[in-house]
Amino acid sequence: MSKGTLFDKVWDAHTVGTLPSGQTQLFIGLHLIHEVTSPQAFAMLIERGLSVSFPERTIATVDHIVPTEDQTRPYADSLAEEMMQALEKNCQENGITFYNVGSGSQGIVHVIAPEQGLTQPGMTIACGDSHTSTHGAFGAIAFGIGTSQVRDVLASQTLSLSKLKVRKIEVNGALKPGVYAKDVILHIIRKLGVKGGVGYAHEFAGTTFEQMNMEERMTVCNMAIEGGARCGYVNPDQVTYDYLRGRDFAPKGDDWDKAIAWWNNIRSDADAIYDDVIVFDAADIAPTVTWGITPGQGIAVDESVPTQDGIAEDERASAEEAYRYMDLAPGQPIQGTKVDVCFVGSCTNGRISDLREAAKFAKGRHVANGVKAFIVPGSERVKKQAEAEGLHDIFLTAGFEWREAGCSMCLAMNPDKLQGRQLSASSSNRNFKGRQGSSSGRTLLMSPAMVVAAAVTGQVTDVRELI
Numbered sequence: 001m002s003k004g005t006l007f008d009k010v011w012d013a014h015t016v017g018t019l020p021s022g023q024t025q026l027f028i029g030l031h032l033i034h035e036v037t038s039p040q041a042f043a044m045l046i047e048r049g050l051s052v053s054f055p056e057r058t059i060a061t062v063d064h065i066v067p068t069e070d071q072t073r074p075y076a077d078s079l080a081e082e083m084m085q086a087l088e089k090n091c092q093e094n095g096i097t098f099y100n101v102g103s104g105s106q107g108i109v110h111v112i113a114p115e116q117g118l119t120q121p122g123m124t125i126a127c128g129d130s131h132t133s134t135h136g137a138f139g140a141i142a143f144g145i146g147t148s149q150v151r152d153v154l155a156s157q158t159l160s161l162s163k164l165k166v167r168k169i170e171v172n173g174a175l176k177p178g179v180y181a182k183d184v185i186l187h188i189i190r191k192l193g194v195k196g197g198v199g200y201a202h203e204f205a206g207t208t209f210e211q212m213n214m215e216e217r218m219t220v221c222n223m224a225i226e227g228g229a230r231c232g233y234v235n236p237d238q239v240t241y242d243y244l245r246g247r248d249f250a251p252k253g254d255d256w257d258k259a260i261a262w263w264n265n266i267r268s269d270a271d272a273i274y275d276d277v278i279v280f281d282a283a284d285i286a287p288t289v290t291w292g293i294t295p296g297q298g299i300a301v302d303e304s305v306p307t308q309d310g311i312a313e314d315e316r317a318s319a320e321e322a323y324r325y326m327d328l329a330p331g332q333p334i335q336g337t338k339v340d341v342c343f344v345g346s347c348t349n350g351r352i353s354d355l356r357e358a359a360k361f362a363k364g365r366h367v368a369n370g371v372k373a374f375i376v377p378g379s380e381r382v383k384k385q386a387e388a389e390g391l392h393d394i395f396l397t398a399g400f401e402w403r404e405a406g407c408s409m410c411l412a413m414n415p416d417k418l419q420g421r422q423l424s425a426s427s428s429n430r431n432f433k434g435r436q437g438s439s440s441g442r443t444l445l446m447s448p449a450m451v452v453a454a455a456v457t458g459q460v461t462d463v464r465e466l467i
Ligand SMILES: CC(C)[C@H](C(=O)O)[C@@H](O)C(=O)O
Pocket: 036, 037, 064, 128, 129, 130, 131, 144, 411
């Protein structure tokens, strides 16, 4: 096998051919679908009289529109019900495995595929969802695609794509107490900007990522796209293999040994050549919180909202817009900002280790007066595990609501929505204007521990004070 980066090796191994356009026709090993971006793709397929070419490589779940309280069908929201019915019908007619609500394995697409061992090193993975980059945590090349590309993958199991450049982002050292994977990626995006990764795949390397567990690596890769990189990945190692071993779809017996040999082979070589290399020191990373309307507008929790002087010239207009929208003044400390809603969940931070960390800070404390705080597990399996560990009791006793699995207020395509100008502390990945269900609602992104710290104090709080 050629010497190079994991990205190059996986890309080359999946190349079917070069198209007249110069693009690569790339075979997609695993196609994940959900209710939002698949109905139209199936309709286009039917229009052309085509069928799904590899139904066994297509896996479906429902996540965005699922209510997290009353899940009675038909859903009160007729559009949600329509999307659900379309997905049910398309999966049934095409022989596609569908993890429906109540199956025990439903959840956010980027949570369920890894937890079932569907996501594996060396794969190409596509999904009509921008946070597909999450799966790169396993050393897969995984990216979000648009609806017409969902159609293409359904019909041919291939995509026509231009190859990305590869940037190595190295972070070295141990994270300080109160600093999490979420802070690492918010810090990186703050430094490189939301467009910094455009045209690149980001390889996350260095001892900080090596020391992370798989769920932490997923949090980092999940937000690669928020920094502009269509995919992000971590080279597979023993941590990856230990996580995968024994999961439903992980190779078994001899196949496991063969798989390990192949996975070891696809790791980036020590002398691989990168298009760019950037190095950070973990010691420089603090609990980070966004103050603006893009995930790049972040600061350490003990810093103040930056003034125009501290902002690059080409980002000043966006900062101006952010001050106004967020109703935060330049120079104002972010700590002490009053919050209305606190949300722990999403494909960034809705996994079991996130809930364990959140529970640590919720234990023996109580949600502040006037604050609505709720916890939404990323999947039915995460929910079950959390309940087996008694985490839900800790949350309920502390005054948090304990919900059913789904995307929930990350995007608010279900009934969980901010009202009016409410300000939310959220463990999700996007703080765009109106993102959480109210056209004037405001979002501060932070780690689950920081969300709980905000919930119990009623304001943005440095989680290190609660340790
Ligand atoms: C609905 C879906 C297409 C969308 C995405 O692509 O990411 C959503 O998951 C999001 O997070 O905004």
